[in-house]
Amino acid sequence: MKKIMIASIVCVAALYGAESDIEALKTQMHMQQEVIEKLQHRVEELERRDLKKQERELDARIERAESFSGSFDQSAFLPSISLVADMSVLGRNVGNEAYENYEIPGFLSNPGEIPFNPKRGFNLNYGELGISATVGPYFDVDSAFHIEKDGLHIGELYVTTRTLPYHLRMKAGKFKSEFGVINAKHQHAWNFTNIPLVFETFFGPGGLGDEGMQMQWVAPTENYLMAGVEAMQGSNGRSFGDTDKINLWTGYLKGGADFGESGTAVAGLTYMRGRNPHGITHIYGGDLTLKTLFGSYSALTWQSELLYRDKEGTGDQAGLYTELIYDYNQQWAGGARYDLLFKNVGDLPEDLDRYTVMLQYRPFEFSKLRLQYTYDRSKWIEGDRKDIQELLLGLTIEAGSHGAHAF
Amino acid sequence: MKKFIFVWFSLISALLAEIHVVTTYPYLAEIAKEVGGEGVRVKSLASPKFDPHFILPKPSLIPALRKADLLVINGAGLEIGWLPPLIKRANNPKIRPGGEGFVDASRVVDLLGKTHAVSRAYGDVHPEGNPHYALDPHNVLPIAALIERKLETIDPASKRRYRENFDRFSREWREFLKDFDAKMARCRGKKVVQYHELYNYLLHRYGMESTGTIEPLPGIAPSSKHTVELIGMMKKEGVDTILQDVYHESKTARFIASKTEAKVVVLPHDVGAVEGADTLRKFYETVAERLCR
Numbered sequence: 001m002k003k004i005m006i007a008s009i010v011c012v013a014a015l016y017g018a019e020s021d022i023e024a025l026k027t028q029m030h031m032q033q034e035v036i037e038k039l040q041h042r043v044e045e046l047e048r049r050d051l052k053k054q055e056r057e058l059d060a061r062i063e064r065a066e067s068f069s070g071s072f073d074q075s076a077f078l079p080s081i082s083l084v085a086d087m088s089v090l091g092r093n094v095g096n097e098a099y100e101n102y103e104i105p106g107f108l109s110n111p112g113e114i115p116f117n118p119k120r121g122f123n124l125n126y127g128e129l130g131i132s133a134t135v136g137p138y139f140d141v142d143s144a145f146h147i148e149k150d151g152l153h154i155g156e157l158y159v160t161t162r163t164l165p166y167h168l169r170m171k172a173g174k175f176k177s178e179f180g181v182i183n184a185k186h187q188h189a190w191n192f193t194n195i196p197l198v199f200e201t202f203f204g205p206g207g208l209g210d211e212g213m214q215m216q217w218v219a220p221t222e223n224y225l226m227a228g229v230e231a232m233q234g235s236n237g238r239s240f241g242d243t244d245k246i247n248l249w250t251g252y253l254k255g256g257a258d259f260g261e262s263g264t265a266v267a268g269l270t271y272m273r274g275r276n277p278h279g280i281t282h283i284y285g286g287d288l289t290l291k292t293l294f295g296s297y298s299a300l301t302w303q304s305e306l307l308y309r310d311k312e313g314t315g316d317q318a319g320l321y322t323e324l325i326y327d328y329n330q331q332w333a334g335g336a337r338y339d340l341l342f343k344n345v346g347d348l349p350e351d352l353d354r355y356t357v358m359l360q361y362r363p364f365e366f367s368k369l370r371l372q373y374t375y376d377r378s379k380w381i382e383g384d385r386k387d388i389q390e391l392l393l394g395l396t397i398e399a400g401s402h403g404a405h406a407f
Numbered sequence: 408m409k410k411f412i413f414v415w416f417s418l419i420s421a422l423l424a425e426i427h428v429v430t431t432y433p434y435l436a437e438i439a440k441e442v443g444g445e446g447v448r449v450k451s452l453a454s455p456k457f458d459p460h461f462i463l464p465k466p467s468l469i470p471a472l473r474k475a476d477l478l479v480i481n482g483a484g485l486e487i488g489w490l491p492p493l494i495k496r497a498n499n500p501k502i503r504p505g506g507e508g509f510v511d512a513s514r515v516v517d518l519l520g521k522t523h524a525v526s527r528a529y530g531d532v533h534p535e536g537n538p539h540y541a542l543d544p545h546n547v548l549p550i551a552a553l554i555e556r557k558l559e560t561i562d563p564a565s566k567r568r569y570r571e572n573f574d575r576f577s578r579e580w581r582e583f584l585k586d587f588d589a590k591m592a593r594c595r596g597k598k599v600v601q602y603h604e605l606y607n608y609l610l611h612r613y614g615m616e617s618t619g620t621i622e623p624l625p626g627i628a629p630s631s632k633h634t635v636e637l638i639g640m641m642k643k644e645g646v647d648t649i650l651q652d653v654y655h656e657s658k659t660a661r662f663i664a665s666k667t668e669a670k671v672v673v674l675p676h677d678v679g680a681v682e683g684a685d686t687l688r689k690f691y692e693t694v695a696e697r698l699c700r
Contacts, residue, residue: 169495220473258465264467296655365531366527
C-alpha cells in the first residue's frame with residue numbers, strides 16, 4: 001500500500017515534469033522513509049520489551065505457584081463470630097438461699113433456676129457465643145450459644161430463607177419468638193437486667209424460645225405492616241408444656257408509622273394458642289413503642305406491653321410493663337420501668353408490682369456499665385410477702401463481629 | 408382478600424412500570440435521580456440531619472426496601488450499624504447483597520485511609536477505608552456510571568434513556584467540576600482540624616491538611632486531655648479552621664475556637680445537611696463557599 005502510494009506520487013510528479021518539484025518530493029520521501037524506519041524500530045523494541053516483561057511475569061508466577069500451599073484455604077469463608085459477656089455485683093435485702101425459692105402467688109410457686117444475677121455479691125451471668133453466616137444463595141444461619149457453668153446451651157440456632165418470593169421469609173430451628181417487642185431480644189439488649197414480671201411468669205426469665213418454624217410476610221403498604229405465624233413444639237412449661245406434637249401456634253401483626261422526621265411509632269397485636277397438660281392456653285398481647293429523636297445520639301422512648309393469659313386448669317391472669325428510656329448522648333442513658341401483674345386467679349393478690357430505675361454509661365459502643373435499683377413488691381419469701389430491694393452494678397461487653405441492632 | 412390486594416397491586420405496578428430506586432443517603436439519591444430521570448422513583452432512607460453511622464433502623468423504612476428494584480448503598484462499612492436488619496426484614500430478595508438490585512458505590516471509588524492494623528482498641532475504625540468519600544465531587548461520575556449500568560441491567564427497555572441521561576449529566580458535571588476545582592484551588596495548603604475524619608476526601612483532593620480530630624479516636628467522645636493537646640498543636644501549627652459537622656455537639660469546637668482564635672466552619676456532609684445545600688451542586692457549592700471564601 002505504502003509502495004503504491006509512493007509510486008503514484010512519483011508518477012504524478014513525473015507527469016507534470018517539473019524537475020525541482022521532483023527533487024523536493026524526493027527529499028520529502030526520503031525523510032518520510034526515515035520516520036517510518038524509526039517507528040518500525042521502536043515498535044520492534046517495544047514488542048521485545050513486552051515479551052521480556054511477559055516472560056518475567058510468568059517466571060514470577062511460576063515461582064509463586066511452586067511454593068503455593070493455600071489451595072484449600074477457606075479462611076475467607078469464616079463466619080461472623082461474637083462474644084458477649086455479662087456480669088454484675090449486687091446487693092439485696094434477702095439472703096441468697098431464701099431468694100432462690102421466692103414465690104409469686106398464683107403465678108409462680110418456684111422460680112426454678114435464676115439465670116441472671118441470682119446471688120448477692122458477684123455474678124458472672126453468662127458468656128454468649130454468636131456465630132452467623134450465609135450458608136449459600138438460599139439460607140442464612142444464626143446462632144447464640146450460652147456458655148454457662150454447667151455446660152453449653154443452645155439459646156438459638158436457626159436457618160432463615162434469603163430468596164422466598166411474595167415478600168415471605170421463613171425461619172426454622174430453635175429461636176426466640178418474635179411476638180411483641182422484648183421477647184426476641186437477648187438479655188444484653190434489654191434496657192433493664194431482668195425481663196418484665198409478666199414475661200417471667202408466663203414464659204420464664206429468658207422469654208419464649210422454642211423449637212419451631214416461623215413465616216413472616218411484609219404487606220405492600222405505604223406504612224410498615226408485617227404479619228407473622230409461628231409453630232412451636234410448646235415445650236415452655238409455664239404456659240404450655242404439652243410436647244406430644246406441635247402444640248403452640250402464634251400469630252402477630254406489627255405496624256409502624258413516622259411522625260415527622262424525628263418521631264416514630266410501632267404497635268403490635270399477638271395471639272397464641274397452645275396446649276398445657278390440663279387443656280388449652282390462650283394468650284392475647286398488645287404492644288406500643290413511641291420514640292422521638294432529639295438528634296443522632298439523643299432520644300426518648302416509651303415502650304409498653306400487655307399480656308393476658310387464659311390457661312385451662314389455672315384461670316385468667318394478666319400483666320403489663322411500661323418503660324421510659326432517655327438516651328442523653330452516646331455515653332449516657334437513664335430509664336424507669338413499672339411492672340405489674342394486675343389480674344390473678346381466685347382471691348390471690350392483684351397488686352404484684354415492681355419499680356426499676358437505671359443509669360447506663362457506655363464508654364464505647366460495645367461496652368455498657370449499668371447501675372440499677374429495683375423495688376420489688378411481687379414476691380413471697382418463706383411464705384410471707386417481702387418487699388425486695390436490690391442495687392446492681394452490671395457490665396456487659398460485646399466483642400468481635402457485631403450485628404446491627406434491630407429497632 | 409389478600410389475593411385480591413396482590414392482584415390489584417401487581418396490576419397497578421404493571422401499569423405504572425416505575426422503577427423504584429432506594430439509596431441509603433441523600434447524595435446517592437440525587438445522583439440516581441440524574442441518571443434515572445423520569446420513570447424512576449428515588450427515595451433516600453437516611454435523613455441528612457443525622458450521623459450517617461447511626462441511623463435509627465425504624466420499621467417505617469421497610470416498605471420502601473420491600474418494593475425497591477435497586478438499592479444503592481455508600482458501603483465501606485458506613486451502613487453496617489443500621490441497614491442489615493432492615494434488608495433482612497424487607498423480604499425482598501432482589502436487594503440482598505449479591506442480588507441483582509444491590510449495588511455498593513464504594514466499589515468504584517478509591518478509598519483513602521485503609522488501615523492495616525484493625526482493632527477496636529483504635530475506636531470505631533473501618534477496615535475497608537474511610538467511608539466519607541461523598542465529600543469529593545470527583546467521585547460523583549464513577550458512581551453515576553455505576554448506577555447507570557445497574558439501571559440498564561434491571562430495566563433494559565429504557566437502556567437508551569439512561570445512556571442519554573448519563574451522557575448529559577456527565578457533560579454538565581465535568582463543566583461543574585472545572586468551576587469547582589478553580590474555586591477550591593484558593594484553599595490549597597489550608598490546615599484544618601475536624602471533629603471526625605469526615606472531610607478527608609475533600610481535604611485530600613484540594614491539597615488541604617487535616618492536622619487533628621476533636622474526638623480522640625473514631626467514635627469516642629472528646630476528652631479534656633485530648634482537647635488541651637489539640638489546642639497546643641493548633642497554636643504551634645497555625646491552624647485557623649475547625650470543621651464542624653451538623654450532628655455532633657459543637658461546644659468543644661467553640662471552646663477550642665475561643666482558645667486559638669481559629670474559626671468554626673459548619674460544613675454539610677451530605678445533600679440537605681444545612682440550609683441551601685439541597686441539590687448535589689448546591690451541596691458542593693456550599694462547601695466551597697463556607698470553606699474557601
